[in-house]
Amino acid sequence: MNVPALSPEDITALAAMVDADRFSTGGSVLDLHARDQSHHHARKPDVVIWPTAASEVMAIVAYANDHRLPVTGWGSGSSLEGNPIPVRGGIILDFSRMNRILSIQEENFQADVEPGVIYQDLNARLRHTGLFFPPDPGARATIGGMIANNAGGTTTVRYGSTKDYVLKLTVVLANGELVDMGCRVKKSSSAYDLVRLFAGSEGTLGIVVKATIRLVGLPAEFSATIANFPSVETASRAVFELIRAGLDPAALELLDAECIQLINQEKDLGLNVSPTLFMEFQGPTLNQLSETMEMARDICEDAGCSEFRTGLGRAERNRLFEARHELGEMVVRNHPDGRIRVMDMAVPIATYPEMIADARRELTASGLSGYIFSHAGDGNIHINVVGEKDNSAQWTQVDQLTDKLVQKALDLDGTATGEHGVGIGKRQFMETEHGGSLAWMKRIKTLFDPNGILNPGKIFPSS
Amino acid sequence: MNVPALSPEDITALAAMVDADRFSTGGSVLDLHARDQSHHHARKPDVVIWPTAASEVMAIVAYANDHRLPVTGWGSGSSLEGNPIPVRGGIILDFSRMNRILSIQEENFQADVEPGVIYQDLNARLRHTGLFFPPDPGARATIGGMIANNAGGTTTVRYGSTKDYVLKLTVVLANGELVDMGCRVKKSSSAYDLVRLFAGSEGTLGIVVKATIRLVGLPAEFSATIANFPSVETASRAVFELIRAGLDPAALELLDAECIQLINQEKDLGLNVSPTLFMEFQGPTLNQLSETMEMARDICEDAGCSEFRTGLGRAERNRLFEARHELGEMVVRNHPDGRIRVMDMAVPIATYPEMIADARRELTASGLSGYIFSHAGDGNIHINVVGEKDNSAQWTQVDQLTDKLVQKALDLDGTATGEHGVGIGKRQFMETEHGGSLAWMKRIKTLFDPNGILNPGKIFPSS
Numbered sequence: 001m002n003v004p005a006l007s008p009e010d011i012t013a014l015a016a017m018v019d020a021d022r023f024s025t026g027g028s029v030l031d032l033h034a035r036d037q038s039h040h041h042a043r044k045p046d047v048v049i050w051p052t053a054a055s056e057v058m059a060i061v062a063y064a065n066d067h068r069l070p071v072t073g074w075g076s077g078s079s080l081e082g083n084p085i086p087v088r089g090g091i092i093l094d095f096s097r098m099n100r101i102l103s104i105q106e107e108n109f110q111a112d113v114e115p116g117v118i119y120q121d122l123n124a125r126l127r128h129t130g131l132f133f134p135p136d137p138g139a140r141a142t143i144g145g146m147i148a149n150n151a152g153g154t155t156t157v158r159y160g161s162t163k164d165y166v167l168k169l170t171v172v173l174a175n176g177e178l179v180d181m182g183c184r185v186k187k188s189s190s191a192y193d194l195v196r197l198f199a200g201s202e203g204t205l206g207i208v209v210k211a212t213i214r215l216v217g218l219p220a221e222f223s224a225t226i227a228n229f230p231s232v233e234t235a236s237r238a239v240f241e242l243i244r245a246g247l248d249p250a251a252l253e254l255l256d257a258e259c260i261q262l263i264n265q266e267k268d269l270g271l272n273v274s275p276t277l278f279m280e281f282q283g284p285t286l287n288q289l290s291e292t293m294e295m296a297r298d299i300c301e302d303a304g305c306s307e308f309r310t311g312l313g314r315a316e317r318n319r320l321f322e323a324r325h326e327l328g329e330m331v332v333r334n335h336p337d338g339r340i341r342v343m344d345m346a347v348p349i350a351t352y353p354e355m356i357a358d359a360r361r362e363l364t365a366s367g368l369s370g371y372i373f374s375h376a377g378d379g380n381i382h383i384n385v386v387g388e389k390d391n392s393a394q395w396t397q398v399d400q401l402t403d404k405l406v407q408k409a410l411d412l413d414g415t416a417t418g419e420h421g422v423g424i425g426k427r428q429f430m431e432t433e434h435g436g437s438l439a440w441m442k443r444i445k446t447l448f449d450p451n452g453i454l455n456p457g458k459i460f461p462s463s
Numbered sequence: 464m465n466v467p468a469l470s471p472e473d474i475t476a477l478a479a480m481v482d483a484d485r486f487s488t489g490g491s492v493l494d495l496h497a498r499d500q501s502h503h504h505a506r507k508p509d510v511v512i513w514p515t516a517a518s519e520v521m522a523i524v525a526y527a528n529d530h531r532l533p534v535t536g537w538g539s540g541s542s543l544e545g546n547p548i549p550v551r552g553g554i555i556l557d558f559s560r561m562n563r564i565l566s567i568q569e570e571n572f573q574a575d576v577e578p579g580v581i582y583q584d585l586n587a588r589l590r591h592t593g594l595f596f597p598p599d600p601g602a603r604a605t606i607g608g609m610i611a612n613n614a615g616g617t618t619t620v621r622y623g624s625t626k627d628y629v630l631k632l633t634v635v636l637a638n639g640e641l642v643d644m645g646c647r648v649k650k651s652s653s654a655y656d657l658v659r660l661f662a663g664s665e666g667t668l669g670i671v672v673k674a675t676i677r678l679v680g681l682p683a684e685f686s687a688t689i690a691n692f693p694s695v696e697t698a699s700r701a702v703f704e705l706i707r708a709g710l711d712p713a714a715l716e717l718l719d720a721e722c723i724q725l726i727n728q729e730k731d732l733g734l735n736v737s738p739t740l741f742m743e744f745q746g747p748t749l750n751q752l753s754e755t756m757e758m759a760r761d762i763c764e765d766a767g768c769s770e771f772r773t774g775l776g777r778a779e780r781n782r783l784f785e786a787r788h789e790l791g792e793m794v795v796r797n798h799p800d801g802r803i804r805v806m807d808m809a810v811p812i813a814t815y816p817e818m819i820a821d822a823r824r825e826l827t828a829s830g831l832s833g834y835i836f837s838h839a840g841d842g843n844i845h846i847n848v849v850g851e852k853d854n855s856a857q858w859t860q861v862d863q864l865t866d867k868l869v870q871k872a873l874d875l876d877g878t879a880t881g882e883h884g885v886g887i888g889k890r891q892f893m894e895t896e897h898g899g900s901l902a903w904m905k906r907i908k909t910l911f912d913p914n915g916i917l918n919p920g921k922i923f924p925s926s
Contacts, residue, residue, distance in 0.1 A: 105811075105813070107703075107707070107812075107813035108811040108812060108813045108814075109812070110811070149652055150652040151652070152650055152652070156650055160649075161650060161652070163656070173903075177899065178899075179898075179899045179900045179903065180898055180899065180900060181897070181900045183876060183877060183878045183896065184811045184876040184877065185809045185810060185811055185841075185842055185843075185876075185877050185878050185881070186841070187615055187619055187624060187809050187838075187841040187842070187843050187878075187881045187882065188809060188878035188880065188881060189612055189613040189614070189615070189624070189663055189878075189880045189881065189882050189883060189884045189885070190878045190879055190880050190885060190889070190893070190896055190897070191663075191664075191885055191893055191896075191897060191901070191904055191922050192660060192663070192664055192668075192904045192907060192908075192922075193626070193659045193660060193662075193663055194900055194903065194904065196656045196659040196660070197655060197656060197659070197660050199656075200652055200654075200655070200656055201655055205655075216709075217707075217708075217709035240570075243572075244570070244680075245680075246679075246680035246747075284709075284754070284755070285751075285754060287750070287751075287754075288748075288750075288751050288754075291747070291748060291750075291751075292747070346648040346650050346651060347648060348568075348571040348573070348647045348648055349570070349571060349572070350568070350570035350571045351571075375650075378648070378649070378650040379648055379650070380648075380650050413646060413647040413648075414646060414647065414648050415646045415648050415650075415651035415652075415653045416653055417651065417652045417653050418648070418650045418651060418652065419650065419652050420652060421652045422652070422653060422654055426653070430653070430654060433646065433653055433654075434644070434653070434654060435642075435643055436640065436641075436642045436643065437642045437643060437644045437657055438654070440636075440642065440657065440911070441654055441655045441657065443910055444655060444907065444910065445655075447906055447907065447910055448903075459654050459655075
């Protein structure tokens with residue numbers, strides 16, 4: 001049983017700040033905000049508040065700061081590293097009702113949004129403009145959450161991560177101050193880049209209440225391709241060569257045989273059960289695409305590809321990527337008695353074959369069930385390892401395997417997290433990954449949030 | 464006459480830290496480090512030191528911090544906003560002898576360099592690898608200087624600014640501490656992005672002693688194009704439409720008739736004297752390029768283009784871009800009794816025609832000589848305005864015009880500087896551009912450099 005962080009007086013004071021239907025201490029509501037989609041332990045907040053205006057966020061955060069109460073932002077709870085779990089209780093600010101698309105400036109390739117906008121909803125609204133917001137984490141993530149975690153996805157290999165699409169932020173700081181940062185031009189050399197300091201800071205430096213995001217033109221033509229390989233090692237070799245050749249894929253995903261088996265089981269797509277690359281290429285004309293595709297075929301065949309299927313139609317392509325996006329959930333469904341730990345390391349591309357081979361070897365040696373599916377074009381590797389829920393010996397083994405593989409990625413000059421953020425589970429690697437600069441990050445944290453009220457217990461090992 | 468910032472004891476102590484031939488208090492050496500290529504007033508340092516190792520920089524900066532001495536980094540002195548002018552005197556660290564290319568990791572698309580490496584020299588070394596470092600400011604800039612100013616150039620419209628190519632930095636902080644930041648993977652969501660905080664901070668937060676930069680593949684084919692227009696307004700309309708159509712030019716430069724006249728005068732290129740777009744497109748095959756070119760022609764003709772010349776060969780293309788890069792110097796040569804003020808604002812692309820029209824109108828109304836040449840595809844506008852050296856009334860007028868046009872860019876939600884940095888000349892606009900976030904930038908500055916020894920007098924209005 002956790003000790004509440006809020007007193008009855010705090011509850012009363014906070015309740016007065018918003019409409020009654022946007023404030024809750026109800027058990028089921030607290031439960032729904034006690035965990036994200038990760039394996040991390042649930043922890044209920046004391047209260048959930050749904051702000052609808054920056055002024056409300058300012059008042060709530062200022063109160064929390066005065067009374068030293070934890071405040072954690074909440075998007076859709078789809079994160080994978082415990083990022084919004086309120087590990088010290090306190091206040092959850094749920095942005096699901098602060099979700100207006102404030103403006104779409106088509107002619108400037110940008111949009112102003114509130115943090116609770118679901119990115120797929122924005123893209124649906126944009127469809128007739130020929131523009132889109134590229135980052136694509138898969139789950140129904142909010143743009144606020146994507147900014148907090150600097151989310152990536154299948155398209156990052158071509159388009160970059162969320163951070164690359166944020167032009168301006170309006171942020172509520174720990175003292176309740178509202179601050180604008182950035183400008184509406186991508187090209188600027190004007191003083192310090194606060195936007196990219198706050199993007200990816202997981203709500204530990206401030207709370208985003210408005211964002212101007214950059215949009216790009218939808219490609220006219222696309223082509224999806226599947227290539228089968230005899231081993232993950234040969235497939236990962238092809239990945240390296242595809243990137244080196246500069247073919248600029250819009251997605252380059254590696255799925256091991258275990259993943260393909262799961263997809264076939266759930267989706268009836270009849271895929272060959274072997275390590276597989278899902279690729280997407282985009283271009284202005286079909287002619288240009290077919291040239292690119294022939295180059296990709298040559299590279300895959302040289303790397304030992306056993307089958308190369310191209311020219312998939314839009315429907316088949318959508319089914320494939322839908323299956324890819326649902327893989328995490330499929331793993332969960334396939335192991336009803338298991339819990340899943342998701343790894344998210346990324347390594348320099350030349351070391352990618354080595355990292356993959358090492359992961360497969362360690363996984364086999366451990367005897368654990370594991371699924372390797374990677375945003376391979378970025379060197380970003382997800383491994384979903386399954387442990388039985390109440391088998392603590394096995395969980396120790398899962399922990400050890402995770403430690404070993406993250407350490408391997410760091411030894412290869414990689415990163416502990418390519419796109420899920422540090423949250424709870426990667427804190428222990430921050431010292432190794434960042435060395436002396438971690439202390440300076442902590443000082444920046446203390447500068448902006450001297451009382452440590454914003455999403456405490458995240459990013460820093462000892463926080 | 465300036466009061467020296469250093470005592471004789473300081474000079475003796477610092478001289479003992481490096482070889483004698485890498486330490487100078489000689490008048491001509493100090494003169495050479497008293498100004499960059501801008502119009503800003505020269506100010507001599509007290510001493511120039513050429514470090515060759517991080518350990519030397521650490522020792523010098525630690526001493527400077529203990530004794531409250533200004534320290535300013537120096538690349539090649541080609542900046543345009545007084546960024547490295549030692550306005551409080553003190554120590555200049557000239558990195559021209561710390562200029563080794565430490566490693567080229569072709570297979571990881573990256574290189575480790577010391578800050579004094581000239582970017583063209585790196586690109587020359589890379590030529591056989593098929594890779595290159597895209598940012599292209601024109602002058603023989605050092606990579607350290609480019610990182611400090613987040614330099615852009617003609618290729619930024621396609622490739623982004625210097626900041627987008629920095630993976631890791633090794634930095635000496637004001638206290639003499641050596642800190643590594645970043646990792647060798649582009650895709651990372653691991654804690655705070657210190658790399659992008661330090662890149663673009665103009666040496667006010669720390670001094671870069673090593674950088675890992677990202678490289679990309681050289682395009683197989685390119686095509687340069689010239690389009691002439693009856694007015695800068697019609698040309699800028701074409702710019703907007705070219706960007707909107709997503710043709711992804713590798714350069715999209717607008718030069719007004721005055722610039723073309725200068726180029727013809729100096730280079731004998733026989734260009735039509737009218738507002739002109741220089742464009743470059745790149746692609747994997749000539750077929751793809753000719754498709755793109757036809758689309759560009761249609762757009763330019765719809766916008767009122769009077770002549771569209773395409774298919775320029777490599778030699779002619781190189782001559783054109785050489786002329787473009789030398790324009791700043793041509794303006795200087797053409798006005799031997801004048802001084803030049805360079806503007807560098809950037810605006811959202813939809814407002815670009817308005818900004819250009821306004822600039823031309825104000826320039827005409829002022830009666831001053833001025834040249835508009837823009838990285839138009841980014842909404843980045845350079846205007847070189849000429850004033851007579853000793854005509855203070857005219858300089859007041861130049862100042863007023865600059866203020867007005869920068870203010871116009873800020874009114875359009877733009878930025879005071881697209882690529883030259885804040886340096887000395889843009890400090891006065893920081894309050895307007897950044898509002899409340901400027902105070903937080905200043906707090907970050909104070910956190911990293913509590914004694915204000917690093918490049919004092921830059922970025923902040925009151926520093």
